[in-house]
Amino acid sequence: MFTSVWHSVLVALVSTFLALIVMLPVSYYFANRKSRLQLPVETLILLPLVLPPTVVGLILLNIFGKNDWLGGFIWQTFDFSFIFTLAGAVIATTIIILPIMYQGLKAAFLSIDHDLVSAAETLSASSSQIFLHVIIPNCWQPILAGLLLSFCRAMGEFGATLMVAGYIEGKTDTIASSIYFMVQQGEMKTAIYLGIINVVIGVFALLIIHLLTVRQNQLLRRK
Numbered sequence: 001m002f003t004s005v006w007h008s009v010l011v012a013l014v015s016t017f018l019a020l021i022v023m024l025p026v027s028y029y030f031a032n033r034k035s036r037l038q039l040p041v042e043t044l045i046l047l048p049l050v051l052p053p054t055v056v057g058l059i060l061l062n063i064f065g066k067n068d069w070l071g072g073f074i075w076q077t078f079d080f081s082f083i084f085t086l087a088g089a090v091i092a093t094t095i096i097i098l099p100i101m102y103q104g105l106k107a108a109f110l111s112i113d114h115d116l117v118s119a120a121e122t123l124s125a126s127s128s129q130i131f132l133h134v135i136i137p138n139c140w141q142p143i144l145a146g147l148l149l150s151f152c153r154a155m156g157e158f159g160a161t162l163m164v165a166g167y168i169e170g171k172t173d174t175i176a177s178s179i180y181f182m183v184q185q186g187e188m189k190t191a192i193y194l195g196i197i198n199v200v201i202g203v204f205a206l207l208i209i210h211l212l213t214v215r216q217n218q219l220l221r222r223k
Contacts, residue, residue: 003169003170003173004173004174004175004177004178004194005175005194005197007086007089007172007173007174008155008174008175008176008198009155010086011086011089011090011093011154011157011161011174012093012151012154012155013151014090015090015093015094015097015150015154016097016101016147016150016151016154018090018094019094019097019098019101019150020101020105020147020150022094022098023045023098023101023102023105024105026041026045026102027101027102027105027106027109028105028109028131028135030042030106031105031106031109031110032109042102045098045099045102046099046102046103047099048095048096048098048099049099052159053096053157053158053159053160053161053163054159054160054163056092056095056096056159056160056163057092057159057160057161057162057163057164058163060088060091060092060095060160060163060164061083061163061164064081064082064083064088064091064164065083066081066083071083082164083164083165083166084165084166084168084171084172085165085171085172086165086171086172088164088165088172089161089164089165089172089174091164092157092160092161092163092164092165093154093157093160093161095160096153096154096157096160097150097153097154097157100146100149100150100153101146101147101150103146104142104143104145104146104147104149104150105143105146107142107146108139108142108143108146109135109139111139111142112134112135112138112139113138116134116138117130117134117135120133120134141212141213141215142212144208144212145208145209145212145213148205148208148209149205149209151205152201152202152205152206155175155176155198155201155202156175156176156198156202157174157176158174158176158177158180161174161176161177162176162177162180167180167181175194175197175198176198178190178191178194179191179194179195179198182194
């Protein structure tokens with residue numbers, strides 16, 4: 001039971017970090033300028049929101065399978081496959097939470113007062129200095145809220161993860177997949193315990209998000 005909890009936390013943490021690294025520059029770019037690429041890129045990023053997770057998993061299976069183009073190349077070159085591994089679960093979960101991460105980060109960047117940026121530019125601040133010393137300090141709260149939402153979604157991911165990583169007890173089991181198979185096997189107590197753990201983590205994260213939202217609204221009223 002505790003192995004599945006550890007796997008879920010590990011997959012959620014790594015996936016959230018990867019989604020942040022990928023979406024941070026993309027969301028910042030599209031929040032500050034218009035581009036012809038915005039519509040197709042955003043459509044691709046947000047697609048997992050409107051697709052069943054199992055369809056996302058099916059697509060990933062046809063990309064990373066040993067007999068498919070990318071998966072075959074990785075298998076032949078590195079003797080490694082993402083299928084039926086926690087690494088595969090990380091990839092599937094990362095794809096699923098990309099839309100949440102993107103929307104959260106973009107909303108945070110759009111909330112920035114452009115007068116602050118203009119003032120920094122008049123003082124000859126570089127782009128990196130503006131980002132680190134003006135943008136981030138003024139929107140870290142909504143960014144953190146987006147991170148927590150993405151983490152919670154990652155903790156509960158089931159469909160795509162099960163398609164790619166499967167359920168191998170002690171190897172690729174997560175809270176969500178363990179609950180499903182525990183119920184199938186009639187082990188209701190274990191399933192309930194796992195469900196409670198997931199609920200506690202989710203409630204704790206939502207309380208933090210609520211506190212961050214309240215604090216952000218108070219700061220906006222002061223301005």
